[in-house]
Amino acid sequence: xxxxxxxxxxYATTQIMPSILSSDFAKLGEQVAQVMDAGARVIHVxxxxxxxxxxxxxxxxxxxxxxxxxxxxxxxxxxxxxxEQPDRxxxxxxxxxxxxxxxxxEATPHVNRVVNQIREGGALAGIVxxxxxAVTAVAGAFxxxxxxxxxxxxxxxxxxxxxxxxxxxxxxxxxxxxxxxxLQVDGGIDPDRAPLVRAAGANMMVAGSAIFGRAxxxxxxxxxxxxxxx
Numbered sequence: 075x076x077x078x079x080x081x082x083x084x085y086a087t088t089q090i091m092p093s094i095l096s097s098d099f100a101k102l103g104e105q106v107a108q109v110m111d112a113g114a115r116v117i118h119v120x121x122x123x124x125x126x127x128x129x130x131x132x133x134x135x136x137x138x139x140x141x142x143x144x145x146x147x148x149x150x151x152x153x154x155x156x157x158e159q160p161d162r163x164x165x166x167x168x169x170x171x172x173x174x175x176x177x178x179x180e181a182t183p184h185v186n187r188v189v190n191q192i193r194e195g196g197a198l199a200g201i202v203x204x205x206x207x208a209v210t211a212v213a214g215a216f217x218x219x220x221x222x223x224x225x226x227x228x229x230x231x232x233x234x235x236x237x238x239x240x241x242x243x244x245x246x247x248x249x250x251x252x253x254x255x256x257l258q259v260d261g262g263i264d265p266d267r268a269p270l271v272r273a274a275g276a277n278m279m280v281a282g283s284a285i286f287g288r289a290x291x292x293x294x295x296x297x298x299x300x301x302x303x304x
Contacts, residue, residue: 075193075194075195075196076196077173077174077193077196077197077198077220078150078173078196078197080148080149080150080173081150081173081174081197081198082198082220084115084116084149084150085116085174085198085220085221085256085278086254086256086277087277088272088277088278088302088303089115089116089277089278089279090114090263090268090279090281090285090295090298090299090302091114091116091117091118091152091258091278091279091280091281092106092109092114092117092118092281092282092285092286092291092295093118093119093120093232093260093280093281093282093285093286094106094117094118094119094120094132094136094140094282094286095118095119095120095131095232095282096232096233096282096283096285096286096287097286097291098286102136102139102140103139103140103143105286105291106140106143106144107143107147108291108292109285109291109292109295110144110147110149111292112291112292112293112295112296113295113296113299114149114295115148115149115150116149116150116151116152116278117140117144117149117150117151117152118152118154118260118280118282119132119136119137119140119151119152119153119154119172120132120154120156120282121133121153121154121155121156121157121163121167122156122157122229122230123156123157123158125157125158126156126157126158126178126180126181126229127156127229127230128230129230133166134163134166134167134169134170135170137151137153137167137170137171137172138170138171140171141170141171142171144171145171150173150174151171151172151173151174152172152173152174152176153167153172153174153175153176154176154202154223154260154280155167155175155176155177155178155181156178156181156202156229156230157177157181158181158182159181159182160177160178160181160182160188161182161184161187161188161191164177164188164191164192164195165191165195167195167197168191168192168194168195168196168197169195172195172197173197173198174197174198174199174200174220174221175192175195175197175198175199175200176199176200176201176202176221176223176258177200177201177202178201178202178203178204178229179201179202179203179207179211179212179215180204180207185201185214185215185218186215186218189201189215189218189219190218198220198221199218199219199220199221200219200220200221200222200223200256200258201215201219201222201223202222202223202224202225202229202260203222203223203224203225203243203247204225204228204229205225205226205227205228205237205239205240205243209224209243209246209247209250210250212247213250216250216251216252216255217252219255220255220256221255221256221257221258221278222247222251222255222256222257222258223257223258223259223260223280224240224243224244224247224257224258224259224260224276225240225260225261226240226259226260226261226262226263226271227260227261227262232282232283232287233282233283233287234261234262235262236261236262236263236267237261237262240259240261240271241270241271241274242274244257244259244271244274244275244276245274245275247275248274248275248276249275256277256278257275257276257277257278258276258277258278258279258280259271259276259278259279259280260279260280261280263279263280263281263284263298264281264284264298265284265297265298265300265301266301268298268299268301268302269301269302269304272302279298279302281295281298284298285298
């Protein structure tokens with residue numbers, strides 16, 4: 075199955091990706107609408123299983139609940155699997171409406187199998203690296219994936235400070251990745267960090283608490299987007 079053309083189009087551009095991990099789940103649809111009205115087009119969904127990382131978050135039901143709203147507004151859903159044995163869960167997320175699915179290279183020895191499952195489900199495929207994992211670990215998968223995600227915090231919790239060494243890791247990844255591949259960064263992104271990670275080569279920036287942790291998520295989104303394009 076071919077990926078959503080809208081996803082392929084958006085992943086070739088600079089995007090700020092609001093992470094619903096930091097949203098008020100009693101107002102989830104409303105807050106997603108606020109940031110999409112402000113210009114967000116890629117909504118990031120952090121999935122945690124209580125094993126690969128200690129917290130337990132959300133599953134395919136939330137993706138399914140948001141899919142029509144996000145797609146009708148011209149956006150896509152980016153699902154980040156922080157889970158063990160991602161091959162057991164990929165199909166459920168693509169069926170629910172995920173347009174892109176990323177998984178941690180540390181979580182499975184079966185990278186090619188998981189990438190193929192994502193592609194068969196009609197989604198873009200990405201590989202995620204923890205801060206302690208060498209960037210060269212993904213070199214063998216470059217021809218199979220559509221994007222790489224560099225964690226700039228340790229996965230599991232929102233609101234962590236940006237790890238400064240991530241800038242050099244982003245530069246190294248960008249130099250290694252084929253030009254057509256998107257490069258995401260996740261953790262500690264705010265208006266001060268956005269231009270720095272953009273200069274280091276990231277074109278897609280996940281921001282959670284810096285958007286949904288603010289009184290006005292739409293204004294917070296616009297501030298980061300403006301900083302990234304400055």
